[in-house]
Amino acid sequence: MLQLKKLTKTYKTGDQALKAVDLEIPAGQVLALIGPSGAGKSTLIRCINRLVEPTSGSVLLKGENITKLGSKGLRRARRTMGMIFQEYALVERLTVMENVLSGRLGYVGFWRSFLRKYPQSDIDEAFRLLDRVGLLEMADKRADELSGGQRQRVGIARALIQNPALLLVDEPTASLDPKTSRQIMRLICELCEERRLAAVINIHDVALAQMFVQRIIGLKLGELQFDGTPQDLTEDVLTRIYGEEDWLATIKKVEDDEAEELDS
Amino acid sequence: MSAALQIDQRLGKGWSKPHFIKNPIIRWGFLLAIIVYLYLAVNSIEVNWARISEGLSRGWEFIKAFSNPDFTSRGGDIWDGMVESIVITITSTVVGIMISIPIGLGAARNIAPLPVYLICRGIVSLSRALNEIIVAILMVAIFGFGPLAGFITLSFATIGFLSKLLAENIEDMDKVQAEAIKATGSSWLQWINYGVQPQVMPRLIGLSIYRLDINFRESAVLGLVGAGGIGATLNTAFDRYEFDTAAAILLIIIVIVMALEYLSGIIRARVQ
Numbered sequence: 001m002l003q004l005k006k007l008t009k010t011y012k013t014g015d016q017a018l019k020a021v022d023l024e025i026p027a028g029q030v031l032a033l034i035g036p037s038g039a040g041k042s043t044l045i046r047c048i049n050r051l052v053e054p055t056s057g058s059v060l061l062k063g064e065n066i067t068k069l070g071s072k073g074l075r076r077a078r079r080t081m082g083m084i085f086q087e088y089a090l091v092e093r094l095t096v097m098e099n100v101l102s103g104r105l106g107y108v109g110f111w112r113s114f115l116r117k118y119p120q121s122d123i124d125e126a127f128r129l130l131d132r133v134g135l136l137e138m139a140d141k142r143a144d145e146l147s148g149g150q151r152q153r154v155g156i157a158r159a160l161i162q163n164p165a166l167l168l169v170d171e172p173t174a175s176l177d178p179k180t181s182r183q184i185m186r187l188i189c190e191l192c193e194e195r196r197l198a199a200v201i202n203i204h205d206v207a208l209a210q211m212f213v214q215r216i217i218g219l220k221l222g223e224l225q226f227d228g229t230p231q232d233l234t235e236d237v238l239t240r241i242y243g244e245e246d247w248l249a250t251i252k253k254v255e256d257d258e259a260e261e262l263d264s
Numbered sequence: 265m266s267a268a269l270q271i272d273q274r275l276g277k278g279w280s281k282p283h284f285i286k287n288p289i290i291r292w293g294f295l296l297a298i299i300v301y302l303y304l305a306v307n308s309i310e311v312n313w314a315r316i317s318e319g320l321s322r323g324w325e326f327i328k329a330f331s332n333p334d335f336t337s338r339g340g341d342i343w344d345g346m347v348e349s350i351v352i353t354i355t356s357t358v359v360g361i362m363i364s365i366p367i368g369l370g371a372a373r374n375i376a377p378l379p380v381y382l383i384c385r386g387i388v389s390l391s392r393a394l395n396e397i398i399v400a401i402l403m404v405a406i407f408g409f410g411p412l413a414g415f416i417t418l419s420f421a422t423i424g425f426l427s428k429l430l431a432e433n434i435e436d437m438d439k440v441q442a443e444a445i446k447a448t449g450s451s452w453l454q455w456i457n458y459g460v461q462p463q464v465m466p467r468l469i470g471l472s473i474y475r476l477d478i479n480f481r482e483s484a485v486l487g488l489v490g491a492g493g494i495g496a497t498l499n500t501a502f503d504r505y506e507f508d509t510a511a512a513i514l515l516i517i518i519v520i521v522m523a524l525e526y527l528s529g530i531i532r533a534r535v536q
Binding site: 049051074075076077078079081083085086087089090091092093094098102103104105106107110113114155158162168 | 438440441443444445446447448449450451453454457458459462463465466
């Protein structure tokens with residue numbers, strides 16, 4: 001469903017963030033993108049919806065070449081790609097409901113959005129999603145009154161109300177505690193399954209990635225280093241992606257964690 | 265090994281902040297130059313003591329006038345001047361804000377394309393380069409004496425002030441919040457309305473009220489060059505040596521400015 005062909009990004013400073021990345025993601029697949037800081041993970045997902053303009057190469061979503069689209073076409077394409085951010089990226093001075101409804105901006109006209117007069121179907125869907133993520137009673141709170149985990153749930157609702165085919169998720173758990181991190185990852189993966197969504201999840205917590213996704217991609221200095229299942233992610237592979245370190249603890253922790261999860 | 269040696273040399277020794285100018289000769293020389301300059305500068309001031317004593321007595325009379333300000337004998341003039349000043353203040357602030365918002369958006373480098381940015385920054389610089397008094401003199405020359413000149417002057421000055429600070433606030437905003445709105449497929453206007461406006465609104469309201477405050481004070485000054493308002497009344501009072509009326513006008517101005525200050529404090533605290 002999503003195809004990246006020789007996707008390259010060179011920043012003005014001369015840094016090559018992505019070096020001809022080829023990747024294909026079938027519909028409904030949840031994929032984790034791991035790699036050290038500066039490997040180009042954020043750049044990769046931002047090139048998909050062109051928050052960052054790729055230098056060359058192409059992004060095909062359902063056969064449509066996104067890199068060739070004009071501003072109107074790009075807006076339409078962005079509607080089908082929900083994005084979830086590190087640090088939540090909610091508009092802090094707007095209410096929770098406004099934040100969720102902002103996911104419909106690509107579908108409604110300016111005056112409707114300016115006057116906050118959204119179609120009834122959008123409002124219903126917003127309430128349904130808030131209920132699904134367990135924040136129904138928070139609808140009229142201002143976004144900056146929520147805790148980190150709650151904010152990220154609103155971020156998820158905002159992405160889903162776009163009715164996307166693909167989720168782009170940038171470090172969803174980076175500023176959350178371990179327990180909340182897992183809850184958020186579980187929620188994202190459950191929702192992807194419910195709605196048959198494909199997702200690209202940037203994550204630097206390797207153990208968390210192994211726990212929740214079917215496929216892991218390793219990125220290092222803008223190049224693909226690994227593409228496989230969580231089981232294939234061995235000590236050697238981690239050394240190849242991140243460099244020399246004792247990886248046994250990282251991998252072993254996953255098994256422990258899973259046992260723990262089963263116990264509870 | 266060498267690291268251990270270094271730490272041994274450091275231990276037991278005092279520490280002081282490195283000097284801003286490292287070379288001691290330049291450092292002390294610089295200080296000496298400042299002292300010599302100050303000495304020469306103070307000595308070069310010519311003071312006409314006779315003139316000062318004459319002025320002092322007049323000043324004293326003016327200060328005495330504050331003990332019995334005369335609000336009534338020119339009450340009608342004061343009232344008219346005050347109404348005119350308030351009208352100038354409110355209209356120029358409202359018009360100034362309305363023009364400042366689009367220019368402020370255009371003058372923010374992170375949301376405006378380069379040509380728009382340069383034009384808007386040009387307007388801002390022009391407005392800021394010209395002092396209110398100078399603009400007022402120009403406007404009086406163009407539109408004649410009266411409040412219209414004051415209104416145009418203050419509108420123009422408001423644009424320079426508000427656009428610049430609004431643009432700087434937009435440039436400092438949290439990029440990610442705006443990015444998240446863009447990622448939903450919003451149009452440019454929706455992006456401004458949802459991603460940018462909520463972030464800068466409290467500052468915009470605070471600055472607008474502050475500008476209202478400034479415009480009122482300026483409107484009192486502009487009367488001196490013939491641009492209408494309470495300043496004209498004040499000027500007339502001085503010309504006629506009616507210090508008690510002048511004192512009354514000044515007291516009213518002070519009270520209104522303080523009231524505005526208090527009001528803006530309350531509003532700014534509430535919009536955070």
